[in-house]
Amino acid sequence: MVSPTFDTKPSRASYDVLIVGGAIMGSSTAWWLTEMGFDGTVLVVERDPSYEKCSTAHTNSCMRQQFSTELNVRISQFAADFVNNIRERMGGDDRIPELSVRSFGYLYLSDNEGFADVLRQNIKVQHAAGAATELLSPDEILARYPFYNVDDIVLGSINTVNEGYWDGAAVFDWWKRQARERGVEYISGEVVEMARSARGVESVTLGSGDVVACGQVVNASGPRAARTAKMAGIDVPVEPRKRYSWVFKAEQPLDRDLPLTIDPSGVHCRENGGGTYQAGGHADVDPAVDFDDFAMDHSLWENHVWPVLATRIPAFESVKVQAEWAGHYAVNTLDHNAILGPHPDVPNFIFLNGFSGHGLQQSPAMGRATAEWLIHREYRALDMTPFAYERVVENKPILETAVI
Numbered sequence: 519m520v521s522p523t524f525d526t527k528p529s530r531a532s533y534d535v536l537i538v539g540g541a542i543m544g545s546s547t548a549w550w551l552t553e554m555g556f557d558g559t560v561l562v563v564e565r566d567p568s569y570e571k572c573s574t575a576h577t578n579s580c581m582r583q584q585f586s587t588e589l590n591v592r593i594s595q596f597a598a599d600f601v602n603n604i605r606e607r608m609g610g611d612d613r614i615p616e617l618s619v620r621s622f623g624y625l626y627l628s629d630n631e632g633f634a635d636v637l638r639q640n641i642k643v644q645h646a647a648g649a650a651t652e653l654l655s656p657d658e659i660l661a662r663y664p665f666y667n668v669d670d671i672v673l674g675s676i677n678t679v680n681e682g683y684w685d686g687a688a689v690f691d692w693w694k695r696q697a698r699e700r701g702v703e704y705i706s707g708e709v710v711e712m713a714r715s716a717r718g719v720e721s722v723t724l725g726s727g728d729v730v731a732c733g734q735v736v737n738a739s740g741p742r743a744a745r746t747a748k749m750a751g752i753d754v755p756v757e758p759r760k761r762y763s764w765v766f767k768a769e770q771p772l773d774r775d776l777p778l779t780i781d782p783s784g785v786h787c788r789e790n791g792g793g794t795y796q797a798g799g800h801a802d803v804d805p806a807v808d809f810d811d812f813a814m815d816h817s818l819w820e821n822h823v824w825p826v827l828a829t830r831i832p833a834f835e836s837v838k839v840q841a842e843w844a845g846h847y848a849v850n851t852l853d854h855n856a857i858l859g860p861h862p863d864v865p866n867f868i869f870l871n872g873f874s875g876h877g878l879q880q881s882p883a884m885g886r887a888t889a890e891w892l893i894h895r896e897y898r899a900l901d902m903t904p905f906a907y908e909r910v911v912e913n914k915p916i917l918e919t920a921v922i
Contacts, residue, residue, distance in 0.1 A: 524567045524706040528724075532731035534558030535892055536722060537738050538709050538746050540567075541574040542690045542878060543870050544738035546885025547892075549693040552700035556893055560701075561730065563722075565708040571812060573740050573877060576763065576845025578798060579686040580778055580788065581879035582624045583649040583677055586640045586919040590855075590876070591647040592900060593883040598680035600882040601689065614692050617685050622789050623678035625659075625777040626920075627671050627830075633782070634673040636919050641675060650679040665772050665831050666779075676777060683788070686878045693885075712749040718866035719750050734866045734892055741846040742809055743871035752861055755910060756872045757806035758846040762818055764797045765790060769836040776831075780922055785826040794840065799823050812844045847875045853915030856884060858905040859891055868892065869907055875922060 535551065537544045540562040548562055569575050581601075583594045598619050600607050605614045628634040637653060644651045653675055656668040668674075698704055711723035712735070721731045739746040741758035771793035778788035787797040801818060819839065827834045850857060850872030857872040870888050873880055887902045897903065904916060 524564065524704045526706050526726060527728060528561055528705055528730050529703060530559060530561070530730075532559075533561040533703075534733040535560045535736065536730060536732035536734070537562045537736040538722075539738035539740060539742075540564030540694070540704055541569060541572040541738070541740060542686065542693070542881045543740070543873075543884060544736070545690060545693040545697060546881045547736060547738060547870065547888045548697040548702045550885045550889035551892065552697055552702060554889055554893055556889070558733070560703065561732075562697075562702060562704045563707050563709055563724065564704060565706075567704075567706045571810075573846055573848060574686070574690055576761070576843060577686055577878045578763070578778075578788070578796065579878060580624075580681075580683050581619065582681045582778070583644060583647070584624055584626065584640065584651055584675060584681070584920055586636070586643055587916060588643055588647050589900065589902075589904060590880075590918060591644055591649055593880050595647070595649070595680070596883045596886075596900070597879050597881070601684045602680070604689065604692075608692060608696060611696070615685075615688060617688060619680050620683040621678050621680055622682040622775040623676050623777040624681050625663075625779045626675040627668075627780060627782055628673045628675075629670045629782040631672060637673055637675040640920060644677070649677055651675060651677040663774070663777070665833055667830055667832060670782075678777070682778065689882075709746065709749065714750055714864065718864045722749075732866075734868060736868045736870055736888060736892070738870045740877075741848040743848060743869075745809070747867075747869075747871075750861075750864055750867050752864060752867060754857060754869065754871055754907075755851045756848050756857070757851060758809055759800070759804055759849045760807050760811065760844050761798060761800050761847050761875070762815065762823075762844050763842065764819055764823065764839050765794055765841040766797065766837040766839045767794045768834055769838075770833050772831070772833060779830070781826055781830050783822075783826045784922075785823050786922060787827055787831075795834075797823055797827060807846070809846075812846075814842055814844050848872060848877065849874045852910055852913075853918065854921045855916045855918050856880065856905045857907055857910065858884065858887060858902050859907065861907055862911070
């Protein structure tokens with residue numbers, strides 16, 4: 519990622535839209551506002567313009583259509599279309615690289631009939647939405663990918679059409695660049711307080727002491743979503759959960775691309791290129807953590823992740839870790855799905871939160887939807903009303919069984 523230079527003071531005392539958080543969700547929204555011809559003023563407040571610790575910087579950078587709800591499938595389908603046609607989507611700007619989804623696919627592995635039935639139900643939803651998902655028996659898995667140990671596997675589910683790696687950093691960078699070139703203002707700062715009236719949020723106070731009035735405020739602050747909402751007197755069930763990643767080199771690289779493999783243990787691993795692979799996972803005990811806690815658990819690789827990988831893919835018995843890091847998921851503890859749109863009692867406070875690890879792949883559609891709401895007070899391309907905050911109040915979760 520290119521770290522931009524942001525001013526530390528806003529140029530105006532008032533903005534029509536103020537976005538709290540300038541990572542991929544905030545920047546997608548900002549860009550879509552300009553793309554839709556919004557003629558108001560937009561301020562993005564980003565607490566760390568280096569983006570070193572944001573979820574966007576720690577992503578696996580993959581997308582999939584293998585969800586259990588049609589809306590989530592269609593959200594990812596739009597993301598694939600956007601990435602595969604990014605230059606055209608962004609006005610034919612020849613500075614923008616031609617990108618595509620590297621479709622090595624996701625492979626869900628089930629070691630029991632219960633989860634196998636879930637995969638069988640999910641594929642009906644995916645096929646109805648036009649996804650190319652296939653169910654594979656253990657023998658069929660081995661025929662395509664002979665490097666797996668499938669002795670305990672009952673069923674697999676894979677889609678190799680628009681599922682796999684994409685350059686999320688490039689998309690993020692160009693959303694941010696074009697948004698700024700089109701007049702969106704980014705500043706380095708932190709929102710520390712909000713003033714609220716019967717109308718809604720009237721203004722925010724920055725850490726610098728500057729007070730900025732706003733017509734609408736968008737909470738795009740990732741794992742810090744609950745802290746941001748609390749300033750407006752609102753509760754949102756989003757908390758930071760630590761997720762660990764490792765890049766390793768195999769002494770004997772596989773002879774074909776490795777799908778992003780979701781082992782029944784929860785450990786996942788994907789192709790990285792050049793004989794290297796990226797694995798991810800988390801500890802069995804998975805509490806909320808401090809916003810600034812990025813310490814690695816070095817025992818997790820040795821005691822859990824590597825043994826799982828070496829059992830599932832015996833060629834990974836001999837590997838060398840090249841890089842490792844911890845990042846944060848912004849986990850919606852209600853149902854691991856997005857919370858989107860206005861608060862029912864604070865109508866100018868807009869949620870863009872709780873993506874629970876799906877944020878990067880959902881950012882094209884979610885930014886578009888948020889911009890639609892800000893401009894039109896309705897969703898026009900995809901109906902995102904199922905993600906409304908009201909389901910939190912009513913304790914009516916959206917059941918999504920395909921969570922990694």
